Structures are given as structure tokens and as C-alpha cells.
Amino acid sequence: MKLLAVFLLYASIREAIAVTTNREQRRDTAAFDPSRYDSSDIIYRDVAVIGGGSTGTYGAIKLRDMGKSVVLVEKEQVLGGHENTYIDPTTGTPIDFGVQAYWNIPVVTDFFARFNISIGPYGxxxxxxxxxxxxxxxxxxxxxxxxxxxxxxxxxxxxxxxxxxxxxxxxxxxxxxxxxxxxxxxxxxxxxxxxxxxxxxxxxxxxxxxxxxxxxxxxxxxxxxxxxxxxGNAVTTTKHDNGELYVKALAELGSDALLSSTVTAAQRPEEGGVSLVVSTPKGDKLIVASKLLITIPLLVGNMKPFDVDDTEENLFKKFxxxxxxxxxxxxxxxxxxxxxxxxxxxxxxxxxxxxxxxxxxxxxxxxxxxxxxxxxxxxxxxxxxxxxxxxxxxxxxxxxxxxxxxxxxxxxxxxEVTADDITNGFYDQLYALQGHRDTWYTGAAMISHNAGVLWNFTQALLPRIVA
Ligand SMILES: Cc1cc2nc3c(=O)[nH]c(=O)nc-3n(C[C@H](O)[C@H](O)[C@H](O)COP(=O)(O)OP(=O)(O)OC[C@H]3O[C@@H](n4cnc5c(N)ncnc54)[C@H](O)[C@@H]3O)c2cc1C
Structure with missing residues (x-):
């Protein structure tokens, strides 16, 4: 008798879990249904870029230069990520207090020249x-x-x-x-x-x-x-205002940059593009994009809304x-x-x-x-x-x-990951994610903390993304 009661209890709990899961799945699926959105809240693009720091901004601008349509999602109110500039309210003097200098290589000098920003030696x-x-x-x-x-x-x-x-x-x-x-x-x-x-x-x-x-x-x-x-092969802006790059990039991206915004849910099927629900100051938007370029820190918590699979999660959780x-x-x-x-x-x-x-x-x-x-x-x-x-x-x-x-x-x-993870091929496995579920990755977690190196890596990646 006792056994039967336990079994019935177990069955009813399972049924309750199944109902809840189905309900959540239905609700989740409904969030991606374009008919639920005003047409002005649906954004169709070739590439959705996540993160508007150094690499995300570079990637979005360069993709546009390649003739691709982009939308960039950045959680802060400004672009630039590790770049911080303070403008002294009395004198108007800019003071860089995050990123200070850039490696003096063509990918860097070309990007500043593209925005007509003058650079000189750093010291x-x-x-x-x-x-x-x-x-x-x-x-x-x-x-x-x-x-x-x-x-x-x-x-x-x-x-x-x-x-x-x-x-x-x-x-x-x-x-x-x-x-x-x-x-x-x-x-x-x-x-x-x-x-x-x-x-x-x-x-x-x-x-x-x-x-x-x-x-x-x-x-x-x-x-x-x-x-x-x-x-001493480093340059910085002659105005000591590294932020100018991101202000100008934002002006160019215009409404293609969603600031103070985060992805809350994603559908990333094996192929056929991605759909993202994005929470913005102007309400939820639905992004439907052929490709996704992720540049944010690849921590499990940060990546959770992106519908990560076991392979992805097993890698991200090592960081x-x-x-x-x-x-x-x-x-x-x-x-x-x-x-x-x-x-x-x-x-x-x-x-x-x-x-x-x-x-x-x-x-x-x-x-x-x-x-x-x-x-x-x-x-x-x-x-x-x-x-x-x-x-x-x-x-x-x-x-x-x-x-x-x-x-x-x-x-x-x-x-970063441990010596054991590196020995066990962590970075080969991480790089094998490129293109998996129409998702591509750049940014510091993938390659380096040097802006020049990051831009160079991103520049090489973009033709593969749009191929
Ligand atoms: C204090 C400091 C000084 C540095 N100085 C230099 C220097 O002088 N020269 C140099 O080459 N490098 C410097 N670096 C290294 C710097 O990390 C790289 O230059 C470069 O900025 C890294 O770019 P990134 O795009 O990978 O990351 P970030 O620039 O950090 O960009 C990531 C962006 O993603 C956003 N984001 C995060 N999570 C989410 C989310 N869930 N949804 C949406 N957006 C999200 C962040 O707000 C951020 O804007 C410095 C770093 C720091 C911290």
C-alpha cells in the first residue's frame, strides 16, 4: 500500500514537471514568434554581434564595410568595453583611465584612420x-x-x-x-x-x-x-581620448547598436540562422539573423540565455x-x-x-x-x-x-583555464565551436587581451563568417 502511494506521488510529480516544462517550452517558443511583435520590433540582419567592446565594435563596423547588415547588442550605455575616458568637467580634458595604448600595427592605424582620429606615440x-x-x-x-x-x-x-x-x-x-x-x-x-x-x-x-x-x-x-x-611601439590618440573611436563608431552604427540591452533568450538550431529575444530600454525586440558573432566573456552565467548545448557549456564552465x-x-x-x-x-x-x-x-x-x-x-x-x-x-x-x-x-x-585543461586540448575544442550553430566567437577569451591582436584575429574571422 505504502509502495503504491509512493509510486502515485512520484507519477504526479513527474506529470507536474512535464506540464511545467511543456508550458515553459511553449512560452519560450512563443517569444520567438514574429507575429507576437510589432513589425518595428523585429530586426532582420545578416549578423548579430553581441558585445560592443573593442572586438564587437570592430567586428560590427567591418561587417558593414563588407556590405553586411548588422545589429550590435551591448549591455552598457556606451560602446568601448575596457576603454574608459573621463572628461574633466572644468577643463574639458579627456583622461583615458581604461585602455591606454594600442600596438602600432596596420590593423590598428587603419582603424583609427577610418574614423579620421589622429594617433601618436604613447608615453x-x-x-x-x-x-x-x-x-x-x-x-x-x-x-x-x-x-x-x-x-x-x-x-x-x-x-x-x-x-x-x-x-x-x-x-x-x-x-x-x-x-x-x-x-x-x-x-x-x-x-x-x-x-x-x-x-x-x-x-x-x-x-x-x-x-x-x-x-x-x-x-x-x-x-x-x-x-x-x-x-615603445605603441600609439594612442593625440587627444588622449580613446573613447572618441567608440563615440564615432556608435554614431555610424546608429540604431543598429542596441545599448543597455541584453539577450534574454535565443534559438540556435543546427543551421538556418539564429533568433534572439533582446531586452532593450524600448521593450523587447526580436532579432532574426543569419549569423551570430559573440564577443562577450564566455562564462556560463553570461552565456546562459544563448541556448548553449552541452559541448558549449562543458567548455565555458572551465573558465x-x-x-x-x-x-x-x-x-x-x-x-x-x-x-x-x-x-x-x-x-x-x-x-x-x-x-x-x-x-x-x-x-x-x-x-x-x-x-x-x-x-x-x-x-x-x-x-x-x-x-x-x-x-x-x-x-x-x-x-x-x-x-x-x-x-x-x-x-x-x-x-583562462588550468594547465590540465590546456593539455587536454581545451583551445582546440573551443576553436572547433567556430561556425557551430551559425555562431562565431572573437574577443579576449578566445585570443588575447591586446586590442591590435584582437582586431587582427577578428579581421581574419569575418570572411569565414560571411562566406
Ligand atoms: C584597465 C584595462 C586597461 C587595458 N589597457 C589596454 C591597453 O592599453 N592596450 C590594449 O591593447 N589592451 C588593453 N587592455 C586589454 C583589453 O582587454 C583589450 O584591449 C580589449 O578591450 C578587449 O576587448 P573585448 O572586446 O574582448 O572585451 P571588452 O572590451 O570588454 O568588450 C566586451 C563587451 O561586451 C559587453 N558585454 C558583456 N557581457 C554582455 C552581455 N551579456 N550582453 C551584452 N553585452 C555584454 C561588455 O559591456 C563590453 O562592452 C586593457 C584592459 C583593462 C581592463
């Missing part, structure tokens, strides 16, 4: 560096930073020319690429350059630099970045990320003429641990300082600004209250 000078342990405020005497030492690291990097442009790894993958970076530093006697390397690894926080898989470091401190740092924040502050009490670099007095190679600051640098506008902050876990703006204020008090010995002018979260940053 900062005119101030001295104070090295201080930000946890105590104590300056570290007789400490130097010599970027010439980076050539020893660069010599090692040069053994792997393919890494510049791809995730094509030698087969079998050399142990050197898979060992923790701290071990790699010891093996190749790079101890003298370890601190200099840390200063340019902004945003690589999880895991700690010395515990990073060496190839993951090499995909950040890559040939592009080394060419920029060692040879972990770093936490990275930037901001501008004035009223610091600093005397001027100095930048402050964090250097741990008692830690290996003087590399500080996180959460904490990389540096506090003067900007083009007198009295306004730029800071970059790394953390192992997600932090709030309030938590970060409180910590930055404490450090400023320590360094300045002033009672002035710092005034925070701008803040941007760049979390999730630097998506």
Missing part, C-alpha cells in the same frame, strides 16, 4: 617614481624598475612565435609552458625582471602571478605587449577569471611630480599580494590620479574606494579626504 614622463609598500606606506629605498630587463623574458617568449596570433601550441606542449610562472622565472633566471613583469600584468590576479600557468602569462605579456613596452578595477581620484594630498608603485617590502621579488593596488599615477590633468586595483574575488566600488583612500592617507601623510571622480569595473577579466 608618460615628467615625474619620478616612488616605490612604496602600500600595506604600510613605507617607501622602499634604493629600489629601481628596469624595463630593459624584460628582454630576458622576451627571449623565452620568442621561442613560441605562434602564440602572438593564436592559441596554436606546439605538440606535445612543452613543460615550460605549463609550469607555474614562478618556476619558469627560476628556471630561466628571470628573477631580476620579475617585479618589472608584475608591474605590467595589470588585471592578472587569479591565480597570483607566480602561480599562473606560464602560457597564460605569455598570452598577456605577449609579443605585442613586449614590442610596445621594450621597443575562471580575475577581478580588476580602475578609477580616478583627486584631493589626494600628494605633493605632485610623483607616481606611486606598490612594491611589497617582504614578499618574493617584491610582488604584492591581492586585494590591492598596482599603482597610483598622475594623469595629464594636474591633481587627478589614476589607480588600478586587483582582487581575487569580486569587490564593490565602495570597498575598493575605501581601501584606496586608506592607501592614499598612508602614502601622503595627509588628512585630506580623497575625492573619487570615476570608477570602472573590468571584472570578469582575463578568462
Amino acid at each position: 608618460f614622463s615628467g615625474y619620478s617614481t616612488t616605490f612604496a609598500d602600500f600595506t604600510t606606506g613605507q617607501t622602499i629605498p634604493n629600489f629601481t624598475l628596469n624595463y630593459n630587463l624584460l628582454t630576458a623574458y622576451n627571449d623565452q617568449l620568442n621561442k613560441y612565435p605562434d602564440l602572438s596570433w593564436s592559441w596554436n601550441l606546439p605538440s606535445p606542449i612543452p613543460d615550460d609552458l605549463l609550469m607555474p610562472f614562478g618556476q619558469f622565472i627560476e628556471k630561466y633566471s628571470l628573477q631580476d625582471s620579475a617585479y618589472a613583469l608584475w608591474t605590467i600584468t595589470g588585471g592578472v590576479t587569479n591565480p597570483f602571478l607566480l602561480d599562473q600557468v606560464t602560457v597564460n602569462v605569455m598570452k598577456w605579456l605577449d609579443h605585442a605587449y613586449m614590442d610596445e613596452t621594450i621597443n 575562471h577569471y580575475s577581478c580588476y578595477y580602475v578609477g580616478l581620484v583627486n584631493n589626494t594630498g600628494f605633493p605632485g611630480g610623483y607616481r606611486y608603485l606598490n612594491a611589497a617590502a617582504n614578499d618574493t621579488y617584491n610582488i604584492p599580494h591581492f586585494p590591492g593596488l598596482y599603482f597610483i599615477n598622475p594623469t595629464i590633468e594636474k591633481g587627478i590620479y589614476l589607480y588600478w586595483y586587483g582582487s581575487l574575488t569580486d569587490l564593490t566600488q565602495e570597498e575598493i574606494e575605501s581601501d584606496v583612500a586608506t592607501v592614499i592617507h598612508r602614502l601622503s601623510n595627509s588628512t585630506q579626504e580623497p575625492n573619487f571622480l570615476a570608477f570602472a569595473s573590468h571584472t570578469p577579466f582575463k578568462l
Whole structure:
């Protein structure tokens, strides 16, 4: 009798689940029914681009140049992603506080020229560096930073020319690429350059630099970045307004760019294009596109609305990320003429641990300082600004209250996978997704964190997408 009751209960629960699932499926399917939308809310395009950061903007503009119709979906109110520009309200001076410089290669110079934006050499000078342990405020005497030492690291990097442009790894993958970076530093006697390397690894926080898989470091401190740092082969806009590129791109895209918008549901059959329901400030829109180009961080949570299948989800769930924040502050009490670099007095190679600051640098506008902050876990703006204020008090010995002018979260940053996943062919499997269910991928998770490299990768991908 008891058994029968349990069976009946089990059957009724199953039936209830089936009814709910069917109801949800019906509702989901209905969301893609064009007859439910006003015709002005249905957008038919050749390609839907998701994410309007560096690569999404580049991809959308270039696809239009190729004669394709596009729609771009960006969750923020502006295009640009990791690019942040603050306009000083008093002087009108632009201050870049996210992306600073671009690799001086044709794909970059051509893109700026396309928008008639003047660029010139990147560099900062005119101030001295104070090295201080930000946890105590104590300056570290007789400490130097010599970027010439980076050539020893660069010599090692040069053994792997393919890494510049791809995730094509030698087969079998050399142990050197898979060992923790701290071990790699010891093996190749790079101890003298370890601190200099840390200063340019902004945003690589999880895991700690010395515990990073060496190839993951090499995909950040890559040939592009080394060419920029060692040879000075970097450019920036002459107005110090990297945001201009994205303002002009947005003007050109016009209503083809849906800002403050996200995809809430997707249908991606094996072939025959994609349908996306997009939540926008003007209500839901239905996008019907032949192809989908995804440029956003490929984390499971971010990709959930895209109807991911098991193959996709099993790859995306392997990614972990770093936490990275930037901001501008004035009223610091600093005397001027100095930048402050964090250097741990008692830690290996003087590399500080996180959460904490990389540096506090003067900007083009007198009295306004730029800071970059790394953390192992997600932090709030309030938590970060409180910590930055404490450090400023320590360094300045002033009672002035710092005034925070701008803040941007760049979390999730630097998506990467473990040495085991790399050994097991993660990137071959990820790249095999290209074209799967009419969906294509570019962006930092796929290739690199250098805009020049990303644009180059995207440029090569576009003909395959439209083929
Ligand atoms: C502080 C900082 C400084 C940097 N400096 C440089 C530099 O000087 N030079 C350089 O070459 N590189 C620099 N980088 C590296 C930078 O990551 C790359 O240059 C490049 O911006 C990465 O482009 P992306 O398109 O992959 O990502 P992003 O530019 O981040 O673009 C992704 C876009 O997708 C949007 N998005 C995310 N999720 C969704 C969603 N679900 N739906 C819709 N939209 C979504 C985001 O809002 C964002 O706009 C810097 C990075 C940071 C954080």
C-alpha cells in the first residue's frame, strides 16, 4: 500500500514537471514568434554581434564595410568595453583611465584612420617614481624598475612565435609552458625582471602571478605587449581620448547598436540562422539573423540565455577569471611630480599580494590620479574606494579626504583555464565551436587581451563568417 502511494506521488510529480516544462517550452517558443511583435520590433540582419567592446565594435563596423547588415547588442550605455575616458568637467580634458595604448600595427592605424582620429606615440614622463609598500606606506629605498630587463623574458617568449596570433601550441606542449610562472622565472633566471613583469600584468590576479600557468602569462605579456613596452611601439590618440573611436563608431552604427540591452533568450538550431529575444530600454525586440558573432566573456552565467548545448557549456564552465578595477581620484594630498608603485617590502621579488593596488599615477590633468586595483574575488566600488583612500592617507601623510571622480569595473577579466585543461586540448575544442550553430566567437577569451591582436584575429574571422 505504502509502495503504491509512493509510486502515485512520484507519477504526479513527474506529470507536474512535464506540464511545467511543456508550458515553459511553449512560452519560450512563443517569444520567438514574429507575429507576437510589432513589425518595428523585429530586426532582420545578416549578423548579430553581441558585445560592443573593442572586438564587437570592430567586428560590427567591418561587417558593414563588407556590405553586411548588422545589429550590435551591448549591455552598457556606451560602446568601448575596457576603454574608459573621463572628461574633466572644468577643463574639458579627456583622461583615458581604461585602455591606454594600442600596438602600432596596420590593423590598428587603419582603424583609427577610418574614423579620421589622429594617433601618436604613447608615453608618460615628467615625474619620478616612488616605490612604496602600500600595506604600510613605507617607501622602499634604493629600489629601481628596469624595463630593459624584460628582454630576458622576451627571449623565452620568442621561442613560441605562434602564440602572438593564436592559441596554436606546439605538440606535445612543452613543460615550460605549463609550469607555474614562478618556476619558469627560476628556471630561466628571470628573477631580476620579475617585479618589472608584475608591474605590467595589470588585471592578472587569479591565480597570483607566480602561480599562473606560464602560457597564460605569455598570452598577456605577449609579443605585442613586449614590442610596445621594450621597443615603445605603441600609439594612442593625440587627444588622449580613446573613447572618441567608440563615440564615432556608435554614431555610424546608429540604431543598429542596441545599448543597455541584453539577450534574454535565443534559438540556435543546427543551421538556418539564429533568433534572439533582446531586452532593450524600448521593450523587447526580436532579432532574426543569419549569423551570430559573440564577443562577450564566455562564462556560463553570461552565456546562459544563448541556448548553449552541452559541448558549449562543458567548455565555458572551465573558465575562471580575475577581478580588476580602475578609477580616478583627486584631493589626494600628494605633493605632485610623483607616481606611486606598490612594491611589497617582504614578499618574493617584491610582488604584492591581492586585494590591492598596482599603482597610483598622475594623469595629464594636474591633481587627478589614476589607480588600478586587483582582487581575487569580486569587490564593490565602495570597498575598493575605501581601501584606496586608506592607501592614499598612508602614502601622503595627509588628512585630506580623497575625492573619487570615476570608477570602472573590468571584472570578469582575463578568462583562462588550468594547465590540465590546456593539455587536454581545451583551445582546440573551443576553436572547433567556430561556425557551430551559425555562431562565431572573437574577443579576449578566445585570443588575447591586446586590442591590435584582437582586431587582427577578428579581421581574419569575418570572411569565414560571411562566406
Ligand atoms: C584597465 C584595462 C586597461 C587595458 N589597457 C589596454 C591597453 O592599453 N592596450 C590594449 O591593447 N589592451 C588593453 N587592455 C586589454 C583589453 O582587454 C583589450 O584591449 C580589449 O578591450 C578587449 O576587448 P573585448 O572586446 O574582448 O572585451 P571588452 O572590451 O570588454 O568588450 C566586451 C563587451 O561586451 C559587453 N558585454 C558583456 N557581457 C554582455 C552581455 N551579456 N550582453 C551584452 N553585452 C555584454 C561588455 O559591456 C563590453 O562592452 C586593457 C584592459 C583593462 C581592463
